[in-house]
Every structure is written in structure tokens, then in C-alpha cells.
Amino acid sequence: MHSVVCIKQVPDSAQIRVHPVTNTIMRQGVPAIINPYDLFALEQALRLKDRFGGTVTVVTMGPPQAEVALRKALSFGADEAILVSDRAFAGADTLATSCALASTIRQIRKNMPVDIVFTGKQTIDGDTAQVGPGIARRLDLQLLTYVSRILEVDHGARQIRVERRAEGGVQVLRTALPCLITMLEGTNEMRFGTMADMFRAARAELKVWDRLAAGIEDPSLVGLKGSPTVVGKVFAPKPRALRAEMIETATQEPKDLAVTLLAKLFTQHPRIERELARRAV
Amino acid sequence: MAEKFDAIVVGAGPAGNAAAYTLAKGGLKVLQLERGEYPGSKNVQGAILYSDALERIIANFRDDAPLERHLIEQRVWILDDESYVGTTYRSAQFNQPPYNRYTIIRAHFDKWFSSRVQQAGALVICETTVNELLLDGKRVVGVRTDRQGGDIYADVVILADGVNSLLARKAGFHPEIKSKDVALAVKEIHFLPQETIESRFNIGEDEGVVIEMAGKISQGMMGTGFLYTNKESITLGIGCMLSDFKCQRTTPYALLEKMKAHPAIRPLIEGGEMKEYAAHLIPEGGYDAVPPIYGEGWLIAGDAGMFVNGLHREGSNLAMTTGQTAARTVLDLAAAGKPFSAKNLARYRERLDDSFVMKDLKKYRRAPEIFHDNSQFFTTYPELLNRAAHTLIRVDGVDKKTKEREIRRNFVARRSAWGLIGDAFKMWRAFE
Ligand SMILES: Cc1cc2nc3c(=O)[nH]c(=O)nc-3n(C[C@H](O)[C@H](O)[C@H](O)COP(=O)(O)OP(=O)(O)OC[C@H]3O[C@@H](n4cnc5c(N)ncnc54)[C@H](O)[C@@H]3O)c2cc1C
Numbered sequence: 285m286h287s288v289v290c291i292k293q294v295p296d297s298a299q300i301r302v303h304p305v306t307n308t309i310m311r312q313g314v315p316a317i318i319n320p321y322d323l324f325a326l327e328q329a330l331r332l333k334d335r336f337g338g339t340v341t342v343v344t345m346g347p348p349q350a351e352v353a354l355r356k357a358l359s360f361g362a363d364e365a366i367l368v369s370d371r372a373f374a375g376a377d378t379l380a381t382s383c384a385l386a387s388t389i390r391q392i393r394k395n396m397p398v399d400i401v402f403t404g405k406q407t408i409d410g411d412t413a414q415v416g417p418g419i420a421r422r423l424d425l426q427l428l429t430y431v432s433r434i435l436e437v438d439h440g441a442r443q444i445r446v447e448r449r450a451e452g453g454v455q456v457l458r459t460a461l462p463c464l465i466t467m468l469e470g471t472n473e474m475r476f477g478t479m480a481d482m483f484r485a486a487r488a489e490l491k492v493w494d495r496l497a498a499g500i501e502d503p504s505l506v507g508l509k510g511s512p513t514v515v516g517k518v519f520a521p522k523p524r525a526l527r528a529e530m531i532e533t534a535t536q537e538p539k540d541l542a543v544t545l546l547a548k549l550f551t552q553h554p555r556i557e558r559e560l561a562r563r564a565v
Numbered sequence: 566m567a568e569k570f571d572a573i574v575v576g577a578g579p580a581g582n583a584a585a586y587t588l589a590k591g592g593l594k595v596l597q598l599e600r601g602e603y604p605g606s607k608n609v610q611g612a613i614l615y616s617d618a619l620e621r622i623i624a625n626f627r628d629d630a631p632l633e634r635h636l637i638e639q640r641v642w643i644l645d646d647e648s649y650v651g652t653t654y655r656s657a658q659f660n661q662p663p664y665n666r667y668t669i670i671r672a673h674f675d676k677w678f679s680s681r682v683q684q685a686g687a688l689v690i691c692e693t694t695v696n697e698l699l700l701d702g703k704r705v706v707g708v709r710t711d712r713q714g715g716d717i718y719a720d721v722v723i724l725a726d727g728v729n730s731l732l733a734r735k736a737g738f739h740p741e742i743k744s745k746d747v748a749l750a751v752k753e754i755h756f757l758p759q760e761t762i763e764s765r766f767n768i769g770e771d772e773g774v775v776i777e778m779a780g781k782i783s784q785g786m787m788g789t790g791f792l793y794t795n796k797e798s799i800t801l802g803i804g805c806m807l808s809d810f811k812c813q814r815t816t817p818y819a820l821l822e823k824m825k826a827h828p829a830i831r832p833l834i835e836g837g838e839m840k841e842y843a844a845h846l847i848p849e850g851g852y853d854a855v856p857p858i859y860g861e862g863w864l865i866a867g868d869a870g871m872f873v874n875g876l877h878r879e880g881s882n883l884a885m886t887t888g889q890t891a892a893r894t895v896l897d898l899a900a901a902g903k904p905f906s907a908k909n910l911a912r913y914r915e916r917l918d919d920s921f922v923m924k925d926l927k928k929y930r931r932a933p934e935i936f937h938d939n940s941q942f943f944t945t946y947p948e949l950l951n952r953a954a955h956t957l958i959r960v961d962g963v964d965k966k967t968k969e970r971e972i973r974r975n976f977v978a979r980r981s982a983w984g985l986i987g988d989a990f991k992m993w994r995a996f997e
């Protein structure tokens with residue numbers, strides 16, 4: 285079983301500030317973290333390895349500093365790490381990013397066939413959720429988005445069965461391997477690596493692939509040149525003035541207060557009332 | 566197979582980094598363990614960096630260390646509820662490189678220091694907590710971390726795990742720290758545009774100001790407040806003895822809120838965006854509270870060994886110097902092929918006794934006790950001083966002689982003549 289997990293190093297958006305005058309994002313001093321959604325993908329891949337054995341390769345496209353993210357992934361238990369880094373990749377949009385990552389994975393599978401490519405659901409900085417599907421399309425992989433659980437992997441039949449969050453419910457899907465899975469958040473919890481993994485991660489020599497090593501002959505397919513997206517304007521939205529509503533009650537009895545609040549809730553969300561009524565029966 | 570190193574350093578604060586850097590430069594196989602996500606992630610400091618201690622470890626630190634501003638002005642304020650009397654020392658000499666003191670942000674600084682430690686060849690592993698020391702009889706032979714397969718062995722272990730060293734306590738090297746020997750400090754960082762800071766404090770680019778504060782802001786407890794200017798932010802905080810917090814039943818947060826509302830302080834942080842709030846202990850027990858700092862196969866450096874000069878708000882420099890001294894002691898023994906026995910490691914304490922570290926702690930030996938037992942220094946005097954200033958400066962038709970008499974009467978009424986003399990004597994003993 286060989287999984288490739290794509291991870292992206294992102295600025296910790298909880299600590300980001302927008303410059304009050306220029307409206308640009310102030311990245312200076314903001315710690316870089318692994319895109320939180322990608323950790324669910326990595327943990328899922330590690331669980332498959334626990335069950336079936338095999339290899340987990342992590343890949344990131346980014347500047348040299350992204351090495352930190354890869355080392356962290358190794359410390360969780362990933363086996364191999366590849367940093368795809370080249371000045372030619374700078375300024376990539378989702379199209380160029382998908383292109384570069386797809387080509388990288390093509391190179392990886394020359395050495396070892398890949399069964400599943402994992403990505404996060406989306407990133408917390410770009411938020412587009414386009415890179416996963418973009419890679420799947422280019423590698424002609426079956427695409428499973430918003431996966432919440434892997435139910436079964438049948439190596440003999442080269443099949444996989446998963447649960448997928450869909451609007452209003454859960455779908456159970458079966459498809460053929462190899463496939464690409466974009467993993468939903470909250471579906472697992474990242475493990476605490478062993479001491480041996482910590483040592484291995486701290487000492488590992490990381491593979492750094494430039495454009496050619498990643499198998500990209502045509503430089504106009506990647507980076508700014510390969511990116512048709514034009515950012516027209518960046519601005520910080522005005523915070524909405526959320527106002528709390530004061531509800532007057534006749535008495536201070538907890539029961540009366542609760543009844544008043546529930547009545548208010550039910551008029552705005554009749555579904556909740558119906559659901560509660562149904563369960564009460 | 567468990568891993569084995571020449572030396573393990575626990576903690577990646579200034580003490581641990583100084584120790585690991587020195588050991589690695591000296592050619593030993595060093596492992597440094599830090600429980601935080603990255604070095605600096607758990608560290609709280611005002612913070613002023615004193616160049617001298619770091620210069621002795623990394624001479625060219627100014628080339629790439631993340632320094633905020635060099636300090637050109639020091640203010641000392643004694644605050645009453647609505648006023649303060651103070652002094653300012655500003656000197657063009659402080660504007661001559663190499664600068665003597667800088668403001669830093671510990672999260673950035675510790676990360677930088679750690680990168681130097683790694684370049685020097687030490688293996689640094691974060692997000693890993695040392696839970697206990699591995700003992701062979703009385704001798705420390707390694708550490709046990711919180712990870713699976715977490716036992717790691719070494720010939721010597723340097724504990725630089727900060728104030729209230731749990732490891733040393735667990736191993737029985739020293740008793741639990743007393744609440745009268747630690748201060749609890751809280752601080753906040755307020756972000757402001759660089760230009761605003763520079764105009765508010767009358768400073769140029771890269772220049773900085775420190776304000777040290779005492780008086781009513783500590784509400785009768787033994788403690789002080791501080792405000793430092795960083796590049797694009799202001800750090801301010803206050804710390805008081807933990808034992809005082811206990812009896813007064815005030816929270817540090819309430820203290821800081823009140824301090825921020827003081828009419829002299831509020832305008833300085835006006836419009837700032839508060840980004841960070843942190844609380845941390847400072848070991849301020851002084852000379853007599855320094856625990857045993859060496860034994861069979863182990864040494865203690867930094868806050869873990871009570872190496873803080875509370876009166877001068879020096880801590881990180883003592884941490885670096887003790888870390889470096891511990892490492893040098895180890896290197897000397899290693900070079901001579903001698904074992905890391907308590908007898909041989911005693912040289913560490915001797916070296917510290919000969920350095921500014923122990924000499925300074927000894928000089929202020931009595932200060933903690935005196936201030937602790939005499940809260941008038943934090944209540945009555947600030948009030949009297951401020952009233953005196955007010956009386957003298959206010960022009961209201963009362964002649965100066967009468968004013969002076971009134972001031973004197975106020976002092977005697979509040980403290981009595983003998984009280985005043987006694988207080989002067991105590992003050993002198995504290996600083997003698
Ligand atoms: C409004 C907007 C403005 C932008 N501005 C700029 C800009 O100014 N400069 C600039 O350089 N780029 C810019 N970008 C590009 C963007 O930041 C990303 O580099 C790229 O588009 C990836 O898209 P995403 O972050 O939305 O990833 P998503 O499609 O949301 O990511 C899905 C998954 O794909 C994987 N993945 C994504 N990126 C990588 C990667 N690099 N390596 C490995 N795996 C990855 C991860 O598993 C991730 O969970 C902008 C994008 C948008 C939408």
C-alpha cells in the first residue's frame with residue numbers, strides 16, 4: 285500500500301493580521317503550520333499503513349522553509365518526504381499548483397506505484413479546495429472528495445469503499461484504485477509520534493526536487509506563468525456588527541426563561557422543534 | 566535500542582540554548598529536548614536582552630538575531646493612584662554601537678538561538694517532554710520522555726527546564742519551591758504602528774525605551790511593573806510575589822487591568838491591538854533560595870537554579886551565563902577524561918561563585934525578605950512622594966516653607982520619625 289499525502293505549509297491564520305493601511309496580509313512573524321486539514325489526510329494514510337503495511341510519502345510544493353512541515357510529517361510517522369521547490373514555482377495559483385503536484389506524483393510512481401493520493405479538504409489560506417480535484421484529473425485518478433471514513437480497501441479487487449459527506453447526508457461510495465481522496469476535517473486525531481520517529485525526522489535528509497526533477501519540462505505550465513488567476517483586489521471585510529438581542533421576561537424563574545428562549549428558537553428554526561418532538565415520542 | 570548521547574540538555578530557553586550551543590561547539594554529541602512546539606513557544610519574557618552574556622557565547626549575534634530596538638532611555642516611575650514621580654536617564658552613549666541592551670520578542674529570539682544551536686551540531690527535538698530522570702543509584706544516566714520508546718541515555722544531563730523545575734524536584738534534588746520565593750508575572754503585547762510608537766516615546770527608528778514602575782500599581786504587594794517598546798508593539802506587565810497574591814486574593818489579571826487604566830499609562834498604549842497575554846513565574850528567592858545545582862551526572866542552569874536578579878530584572882543573562890558555565894565545566898571534564906561525578910562537577914558552583922551571577926545575588930541577599938516584610942515601600946511611600954511632588958509644584962498662594970513643613974508632617978504622621986529612620990536603614994540594607 286503506497287499513499288502519497290500532499291501537505292501545504294500555511295501561515296497560522298489565527299495569528300494573521302491585515303495591515304490597516306495597505307490591506308495586505310502581514311505574514312511577518314506569523315508562524316507557519318501544516319494546513320490543519322492536511323493532518324487528517326496524513327493520519328488517515330498512516331492508519332492505512334498500520335493496517336496494511338506499506339509506505340507513506342509526503343509531498344509539499346513550497347519555499348525551502350517548507351522543510352519544517354515535512355520534518356513534522358516525518359515525526360508523525362511518514363516514511364518519505366519530498367520538497368518540490370524551485371523559483372519557477374513562485375506565484376502559482378491552483379491550476380499551476382495542481383500541475384506541478386501531478387507531475388511530481390507521476391515521478392514518484394515511476395519508482396513505486398501509488399495506490400491512494402491524499403489531500404486535505406482545502407487550505408486555510410487559499411481555501412479553494414481545487415488542488416485535490418486538479419491533481420486527480422491530471423493523473424486520471426478516481427476522485428473522492430470530502431471523505432469522512434474509509435470503510436474497506438480490497439487489494440485483490442483493487443477497490444475501495446468510503447463514506448463521504450454530502451449535502452444533507454452521507455454517501456457510501458465504491459470505486460477502483462488508484463484514487464485521490466480529499467479528507468474531511470474532524471475525522472481522526474493526529475497521533476503522537478514515537479521517540480524513534482522524532483529522531484528519524486530530526487536527522488532525515490530531505491529530498492528536494494526542482495522543476496526538472498519533478499518532471500516538468502515546460503516552465504510556462506507552472507508558477508506565475510502557468511497561473512491564469514488574477515487577484516483583482518484584496519481587502520479586509522468590515523466586521524459585521526453582530527448585535528445581541530435582549531429578550532424581556534416577566535419573571536426571573538429559570539423555567540420561564542428557558543421556555544421563552546425555546547419559543548424564540550423554535551419560531552426561527554421549526555426543524556429543531558419538529559426533530560425534538562419526534563424524538564420525544 | 567535506546568539512543569545514547571554525551572550530554573542531554575532539557576529545555577530550550579536561554580539557559581538550555583547557551584548550554585547546548587557551547588557543548589556542541591566543544592565537539593560533544595548533544596541532544597536537546599524541549600516540550601514546546603518550537604523553542605520560544607512557551608517562553609514569556611518582557612523582554613530585555615543584555616548583550617554581554619550573549620556576546621560571550623555568540624560574538625556576532627547582532628548579525629542576524631531578531632532584535633527589536635536598542636535601549637536609549639530608562640525611566641523609573643513611582644506611582645500613586647493618579648500620578649507618578651519619576652526619573653529619566655537618556656544618553657547619546659546608548660546610541661553608540663555595539664549596543665548594550667535590546668528589547669526582544671522571546672518567541673522569535675529563542676527560535677533564532679535554537680537555529681544557531683542546531684548549526685553548531687546539536688540534535689534538537691521539540692514537542693517532547695522529559696517526564697523524569699533515569700537514575701542508576703544516585704547517578705543520573707539519562708531521561709525518560711513522554712513518547713513511546715522514550716528512554717534516552719547520556720553521560721551527563723543539564724537541567725535548564727525553567728522555574729519550578731519539576732524534574733529536579735521529582736528526583737529529590739531540591740524541595741518544592743516556596744510561594745514566597747517566586748513572583749507571578751503577567752504581561753501583554755499591544756501592537757501599534759511603528760511611527761506611533763516612535764512619536765509617543767520620542768525615539769528614532771530602532772531606538773527604545775524602558776519604563777520600570779513601582780508603587781500603588783502592585784496594591785501593597787511586593788512587585789513591580791514594566792513597559793518596553795518593541796519595533797511594532799509595546800510589552801507591558803506586572804509581577805508580584807506569589808505569596809502576596811495568595812493572601813491578598815487579587816488576581817494578576819485584575820492588577821494588570823488596573824495598571825493599564827492608570828492615567829499615565831493608558832495614553833501610551835491607546836489604540837493598540839492586544840495580541841498576546843501570558844503569565845509566568847519568576848524565581849526571585851535570591852541567593853539563599855538557590856538549590857543544589859550539581860550532583861552525580863547532573864547540573865542545573867537558569868531559572869531552574871533560581872538564577873534571577875529580581876531587583877534589576879535580570880534573568881535571561883544569568884540563564885545564559887549559567888548555561889554556558891555548566892557546559893564549560895562539562896567540556897573541561899570531558900577533555901581531561903574525568904567522570905561527571907558530583908565531586909568533579911562542584912567546579913561549576915565555584916565558577917559561578919566567582920562570577921557576577923553569585924556575587925550579584927549575594928549583594929541583594931536580604932532584599933526579598935526586607936521588601937516582603939515592609940509593604941510600606943509599595944504603598945505609603947509612593948503616596949507620600951507623589952503628594953509631596955504635588956504640594957511642591959502646585960502654585961496656590963501657599964508659601965514654600967509652609968509647603969515643606971506640610972510635606973514633612975505628612976511623612977512623620979504616616980511613618981513616625983523612627984519609622985522613617987528604620988525604613989531608610991532597611992532600604993540601605995536591601996541594596997548594600
Ligand atoms: C484569492 C487568492 C489569492 C491568491 N494570491 C496569491 C498570491 O498573491 N501569491 C501566490 O503565490 N499565490 C496566491 N494564491 C494561490 C494560493 O495561495 C495557492 O498557492 C494555490 O492556489 C493552492 O490553492 P489553495 O491554497 O486554495 O489549496 P486548496 O485547493 O484549498 O488545497 C487542497 C489541498 O491540496 C493540497 N495542496 C495545496 N497546495 C499545496 C502545495 N503547495 N503543496 C502540496 N499540497 C498542496 C493540500 O493537501 C490541500 O489541503 C492565491 C489564491 C487565491 C484563491
Ligand SMILES: Cc1cc2nc3c(=O)[nH]c(=O)nc-3n(C[C@H](O)[C@H](O)[C@H](O)COP(=O)(O)OP(=O)(O)OC[C@H]3O[C@@H](n4cnc5c(N)ncnc54)[C@H](O)[C@@H]3O)c2cc1C
Binds near residue numbers: 726869872
Ligand atoms: C514577565 C517576565 C518578564 C521578564 N523580563 C526579563 C527581562 O526583561 N530581562 C531578562 O533578562 N529576564 C527577564 N525575565 C526572566 C527570564 O525570562 C528568565 O530568567 C529566563 O527565561 C530563564 O531562562 P531559562 O532558560 O532558565 O528558562 P526558560 O526560558 O523558562 O526555559 C525553560 C524551557 O524548558 C522547557 N521545559 C520545561 N520543562 C521541560 C521538560 N520537562 N521537558 C522538556 N522541556 C521542558 C520549557 O518549555 C522552556 O522552553 C522575565 C520573566 C518574566 C516572566
